Amino acid sequence: MKIASLTFNPIEENTYVVWDDTREAVVIDAGNSSPREDAALDNFIAEHDLKPVLAVNTHGHFDHTLGVEHVKQRYGIPFALSSKDQFLLDNASTSGSVFGVKIGAMPRAEIDLDATPEIRFGTTTLKVIPTPGHTPGHVALYDPASKALFTGDTLFRESIGRTDLPGGDYSWIMRSILDRLLPLGEEVRIYPGHGPESTIGHELLYNxxxxxxxxxxxxxN
Structure with missing residues (x-):
């Protein structure tokens, strides 16, 4: 499995393009928010001769969903998100205004990750791991073969996601990290929603x- 990270929008969110030898790809947390950023994502996909088959989000905050509608329309693909985070899409304009970010059309999710235990593309399978806390419907996406873990805004390098926004809960996020992410193993590489990569092992020592x-x-608790 191959992974590319592109940082988009004023919140500096990490959008991931993930693919394998079949060239089928998924776009995780499409945060592209301008024509220039749309072009950067599209050019990357074209240059690597990729075929996107799904847009999937770890959660529904606006900085992670700004580019999903573009990806859906451009490639004619469905969108996967936990239905527990639908309220965040419904209130994206209000949330964006607080951060001074103009919000365009928000996507509609065709696939509910609450009822989807895994995401498949090409020969790759990403396990869907519920990790509530930053948002009620937050999930992590994990590839056991490559030990790659997309943590969204649950776990960062030497930090965690904030829990003071609507739907956030500190005890939930810590339980998600302790019970569902750390047991995956120290060698697992973390690809977070913001900031640099890390490993579970590093976080056990320095987070x-x-x-x-x-x-x-x-x-x-």
């Missing part, structure tokens, strides 16, 4: 939110 809970300095 202050994880370390303080594991050392029982803070109760996640």
């Amino acid at each position: 202050p939110f994880v370390v303080e809970v594991l050392n029982r300095e803070v109760d996640p």
Whole structure:
């Protein structure tokens, strides 16, 4: 499996294009928000002779969904998102205005990740792992073969996603990290929604939110 990261929009969100030897691809968290960014994504796909078959999102915050409608229309593909995050699409204009970001058409999800245990494209299978906390419907996407984990805004390099936005919950996000992500193994590589890549092993040592809970300095419940 091959992975490319393109950073888009004023919130500097990581959009991932993921493909395998069949050239079938998925676009994870399409955050492209302008004609220039749309072109950058389209040119990358064309230059690598890829065939997108699905747009899939870890969660529904506007900075991760700004480019989904473009991808859907450009490539004629469906969109997958947890139905628990539909309210975030419905309120995207209000959320965007708080950050000074103009919001265009929000996509409609054809595939509910709450009822979809895995995403398949080409010869690749991404497991859908529910990780509520940053949002109620947040998921991570995991490829066991390459040990690649797309964590969205749940787990960052040496940080975690904020939980003070509507639908956020600190105890949920910590339980998601401790119970569902860390057990995947120290060698697993993390591809987050913002910032640089990391590994589970690195986060076990250097993520202050994880370390303080594991050392029982803070109760996640």
